[in-house]
Amino acid sequence: MDMLRRSMVKSVGAGGVLAAALAAGLLKPTRVLAAEEWNRAAFDAKEASAALKGIGASNTADSKDILLKAPDIAENGAVVPVEVVSNIPNTISIAVLSLKNPLPLAAAFDYSNGAMPELQVRVRLAETTQVKAVVKTADGKFYSAQKEVKVTVGGCGG
Amino acid sequence: MADPMKIRAKLTGDVAEIKVMMSHAMENGQRKDSAGNTIPHHFIQQIWVEVGGKTVIQGQTGTSVSRNPVFGFKVKGAKAGDKVVIKWRDNKGETRSDEAVVA
Numbered sequence: 001m002d003m004l005r006r007s008m009v010k011s012v013g014a015g016g017v018l019a020a021a022l023a024a025g026l027l028k029p030t031r032v033l034a035a036e037e038w039n040r041a042a043f044d045a046k047e048a049s050a051a052l053k054g055i056g057a058s059n060t061a062d063s064k065d066i067l068l069k070a071p072d073i074a075e076n077g078a079v080v081p082v083e084v085v086s087n088i089p090n091t092i093s094i095a096v097l098s099l100k101n102p103l104p105l106a107a108a109f110d111y112s113n114g115a116m117p118e119l120q121v122r123v124r125l126a127e128t129t130q131v132k133a134v135v136k137t138a139d140g141k142f143y144s145a146q147k148e149v150k151v152t153v154g155g156c157g158g
Numbered sequence: 159m160a161d162p163m164k165i166r167a168k169l170t171g172d173v174a175e176i177k178v179m180m181s182h183a184m185e186n187g188q189r190k191d192s193a194g195n196t197i198p199h200h201f202i203q204q205i206w207v208e209v210g211g212k213t214v215i216q217g218q219t220g221t222s223v224s225r226n227p228v229f230g231f232k233v234k235g236a237k238a239g240d241k242v243v244i245k246w247r248d249n250k251g252e253t254r255s256d257e258a259v260v261a
Contacts, residue, residue: 038165038203038249043220079224098222102188106222113235115207115214116173120230124222125184155224 037156041079043105048097048132051105055095057134060144063088068133068145078154079126083125084119084133088143091117093136102156159176165258167209167242174209174236178244179228186221202227204247209233209260210240237259 042054052058069083084094094117095108106123117135125131128150135143161181168175178201187199199221207215216232240260247253 038218042205043218083230095169103186103221103223104221107217107219109205109215109217111215113212113214114209114233116232116233116234118230120177120228122224122228124224 036145039108042108043103045105046102048099048104051097051103052134054105055108055134055136056140057095057136057142057144060134060142063135063145066133066135066143066145068129068131068147070147070149072148073098073150073152074097074125075152077100077127077151079122079155080125080131080149080151081120081122082131082133083121084135084145086117086135086143088117088135089140091135092138094119094121095134095136096121097132097134098123098125098129099132101126125149125151126154127151160252160254163244163246163254163256165242165256167236167240167245167258167260169236169238169260172235172237174207174233174240174242176206176207176231176233176244177228177241178230179226180246180254181226182246182248184221184223184225184227188221199249202246202248205229206243206245207231207233208241208243209236 042051045051045054065087067085074080093110097104098107107121109119111117130146130148132146164179166177181203183200185197185200189197196233201221202219205217215231242258245255
């Protein structure tokens, strides 16, 4: 009981500090949330459909305005370079998934203050799979592009 | 503490091309050691990139990102001399922050 009371006193104290920081304009609420919370539901999802749902992208429209560069054949699935460039206006986020990996979602990035909607990342591919790039725009719409990468030696076990 | 990141920030016009290599095992929890025990997850979950004092990119990553992650970004409106600060935080709560200057 006393433990509970202590932790409540502590959390109220921490909340107070945060509220003061917010009031002083030191922290923007959106930043605080994004910075504190790793999207466990999306990154722990074992199916691509669940991972997409986890980032809010259950419905994506195919778009030719997303350039997705990845090798046709990856001899080593442990290190596969992927590049995404979004030419869709008002792109605010880019995510990369390897659809057949045990945990498909590789990365999700948010862009602001002049950051161009481009991402270069190196991913692991467990087996031959579609790599999917998902783009989110400021109005909350999702677009995607896919490319198959043939994998000679998988990059997840060993 | 993890080894320092290697950060390069090259200016072309008003666009800074930023490349970063992070030193991290990115253990995906699928591998086994020589005794057959599963090596636990240990991977970077969050990344922040600041240019000239403003946060421009915030990212989240999972275990499908390769060991010793390499990322490339482009930031418009950068100037020579702007400070680039990149931070990461992993699933054990370890963090690392390194800096470079746009040149």
